[in-house]
Structures are given as C-alpha cells and as structure tokens.
Amino acid sequence: MTAMLSIGDLARATGVKPTTIRWYEQEGWLPPAARTEGGHRAYGPAHLRRLGFIRHARELGFQSAAIRALLDLASHPEADCSQAHDLATAQIRDIDDRLRRLSALRAELERMATSCAGGVVGECRVIETLADFGHGHCGDPEHGAMPRA
Amino acid sequence: MTAMLSIGDLARATGVKPTTIRWYEQEGWLPPAARTEGGHRAYGPAHLRRLGFIRHARELGFQSAAIRALLDLASHPEADCSQAHDLATAQIRDIDDRLRRLSALRAELERMATSCAGGVVGECRVIETLADFGHGHCGDPEHGAMPRA
DNA sequence: CCTTGAACCTCCAGCCGCTGGAAGTCCCAT
DNA sequence: ATGGGACTTCCAGCGGCTGGAGGTTCAAGG
Numbered sequence: 001m002t003a004m005l006s007i008g009d010l011a012r013a014t015g016v017k018p019t020t021i022r023w024y025e026q027e028g029w030l031p032p033a034a035r036t037e038g039g040h041r042a043y044g045p046a047h048l049r050r051l052g053f054i055r056h057a058r059e060l061g062f063q064s065a066a067i068r069a070l071l072d073l074a075s076h077p078e079a080d081c082s083q084a085h086d087l088a089t090a091q092i093r094d095i096d097d098r099l100r101r102l103s104a105l106r107a108e109l110e111r112m113a114t115s116c117a118g119g120v121v122g123e124c125r126v127i128e129t130l131a132d133f134g135h136g137h138c139g140d141p142e143h144g145a146m147p148r149a
Numbered sequence: 150m151t152a153m154l155s156i157g158d159l160a161r162a163t164g165v166k167p168t169t170i171r172w173y174e175q176e177g178w179l180p181p182a183a184r185t186e187g188g189h190r191a192y193g194p195a196h197l198r199r200l201g202f203i204r205h206a207r208e209l210g211f212q213s214a215a216i217r218a219l220l221d222l223a224s225h226p227e228a229d230c231s232q233a234h235d236l237a238t239a240q241i242r243d244i245d246d247r248l249r250r251l252s253a254l255r256a257e258l259e260r261m262a263t264s265c266a267g268g269v270v271g272e273c274r275v276i277e278t279l280a281d282f283g284h285g286h287c288g289d290p291e292h293g294a295m296p297r298a
Numbered sequence: 299c300c301t302t303g304a305a306c307c308t309c310c311a312g313c314c315g316c317t318g319g320a321a322g323t324c325c326c327a328t
Numbered sequence: 329a330t331g332g333g334a335c336t337t338c339c340a341g342c343g344g345c346t347g348g349a350g351g352t353t354c355a356a357g358g
Contacts, residue, residue, distance in 0.1 A: 008305065019345080085273075167334090
C-alpha cells in the first residue's frame with residue numbers, strides 16, 4: 001500500500017497551494033479525498049497524477065473547458081484520441097495568435113520607448129503614443145496630449 | 150463649442166462598452182462626466198482622449214498601477230518623462246518574458262501533438278504528456294496514464 | 299506520556315476587471 | 329404625440345483563486 005499524502009505533501013509535490021487544492025476539490029476538478037480519523041485529507045498517487053495533469057494543462061494555457069474535456073478523455077483510455085489531438089492543435093493556434101499580438105505590442109512599445117528623448121512629459125512619445133488612441137490618427141490634434149482629469 | 154458626446158458615442162469611438170465606461174468613472178479612471186438636463190452623461194474631447202489612453206494602455210498590457218502612474222504623469226506635462234520611459238521599458242521586459250514562456254509552451258504542445266499517432270487514448274502522447282506532471286520524470290510509471298476519477 | 303506548534307479543518311469574504319439584468323427614465327425621428 | 333432605442337441606477341455574478349478567523353489534529357521532542 002502506497003503511503004498516503006497529506007494535502008501539504010501534495011502541494012509540495014505539485015506546486016499547487018493547499019487552499020487551491022481544496023478549491024479544486026470543491027469545484028469538482030479533483031474527486032473528494034479520503035480522510036484520516038481526524039478528518040484530514042489523505043491522497044494517493046491517482047490524485048497526484050490528476051492534480052499534476054490539471055496544473056500542467058493550466059500552465060500550457062488550456063481553457064477550463066478544454067481541461068475538463070481532456071480529463072474526460074483521459075478517463076476513457078479505450079476511446080479514440082483524435083479529440084485530444086484536436087484540442088492540442090487548437091491550443092497551438094491560440095498560442096500562435098497570442099505570440100503574434102504580443103510581438104506587435106512589443107514593437108509598438110519599442111517605438112514608444114526609443115523615441116522618448118528623455119525630456120519633459122509634454123513632449124514624451126510614450127505618453128503621446130498612448131493618448132493616440134485612434135491608432136495613428138489623432139482625433140483632435142490642437143489639444144495637448146492629455147486632459148488634466 | 151465642440152459637440153458633446155453621449156456615452157454611446159464615446160463607446161463607438163473608443164471600442165469600450167458603455168457599462169465599462171460607467172465602471173471606469175465609478176472607479177476613478179475617468180472623471181465624472183457632465184450631465185444633460187435629463188441626467189445623461191455628456192462627454193467632450195478630453196474624456197475621449199483619456200479613455201483612449203486607458204484602452205490603449207490596457208491593450209498594451211500595462212498593469213493598472215502603471216496606467217495610474219502614466220495618467221498622473223500625463224497630467225503634469227512639465228515633469229520629467231524618465232518615469233514614463235522606465236514604465237515602458239519595464240513593460241517590454243515583461244512582454245519578452247511572456248514571449249519566452251509562450252514559445253516554450255508552444256514547443257511542448259507541438260511535441261505533444263506530433264507524437265500523437267491518432268490511436269486510442271490509452272496510448273495518446275497528448276494525455277500522457279499532460280499527466281507527466283514531473284516535467285519529464287514520471288513519478289509512478291507502473292500505473293496507467295490517468296486515474297479514472 | 300505530555301506538550302507544543304505546525305499543519306490541518308471549515309466557512310466566508312474579497313480580489314480584479316469587468317458584464318449583465320431589472321426596473322425605470324429620457325431623447326429624438328417620424 | 330408616440331414608439332422604441334439609448335440612457336439611468338443599483339446590484340449581483342463571473343473565473344480562478346487567495347486570505348483570514350477560529351477551531352482541531354498530528355507528530356516530534358522532552
């Protein structure tokens with residue numbers, strides 16, 4: 001018989017905090033743990049694996065619905081895995097999207113920062129760029145960069 | 150006198166929903182709007198600029214504290230802009246970080262997806278990789294990939 | 299065996315950044 | 329004048345946790 005793990009052991013093993021583990025149980029992400037005589041939660045390797053699965057999937061940016069789907073799949077080992085494959089490739093597309101957008105943001109920030117001459121806020125490109133909400137077309141050029149409140 | 154804008158006009162002009170605009174006012178991100186006789190909010194160009202600033206900064210991923218700081222700076226046009234520059238470069242570093250992590254995730258997902266032979270969930274690399282919470286070192290290899298609940 | 303103090307328990311409230319609904323009022327084109 | 333959209337306020341709820349209060353249990357050291 002494998003030694004039972006306390007919630008703290010599980011937390012250390014997976015990097016998920018005890019409070020979060022309890023919350024996962026509450027929300028049905030984890031099945032209820034066994035209890036010791038005194039009422040403390042006692043976990044086995046199955047919980048460890050499932051929690052690791054969840055944490056890993058979250059780290060990879062899967063949406064909760066996708067994680068639920070993957071967990072469902074995982075508990076039916078005889079089923080076809082094309083769905084899992086689809087979920088993973090959807091996730092890749094999503095990440096590609098985010099990478100693209102982040103790069104664009106980076107480029108804009110870079111432009112902002114490098115064109116800041118270090119003078120006075122009134123002429124600061126960082127502020128001006130942000131105020132330029134029309135994306136390159138300033139709606140009201142005769143006013144200063146910003147309202148005072 | 151510039152025509153006053155209704156909250157809906159402002160929403161259309163900036164892409165921020167009316168409810169969100171009201172919430173920004175509530176939380177002090179925007180100064181209270183003027184009112185018509187009947188109590189409807191009436192905005193001028195200053196609000197338009199400030200709201201655009203906020204939206205743009207949020208799109209660029211600035212934290213709320215950073216946005217507040219930028220707004221403060223923007224309302225003191227005679228101040229030194231080095232703080233704005235610092236905030237922008239901090240933001241760039243943050244984005245670089247996120248880009249790095251996203252690329253790593255992408256690589257892992259790619260590995261998962263390409264090694265999925267399309268068979269049965271029991272042998273699916275996608276599921277297995279996720280269950281492999283130890284990051285390449287499986288804690289309990291004699292068990293199946295996943296607990297059933 | 300007893301003590302101590304860390305870890306655990308439950309319950310509940312709060313965080314951020316909005317979003318939506320209900321119920322009522324206003325504005326303006328026809 | 330009227331109809332229906334846009335507006336008003338208030339309040340509750342979302343996801344994904346996090347933290348505190350107040351009480352109990354566990355395990356190591358004496």
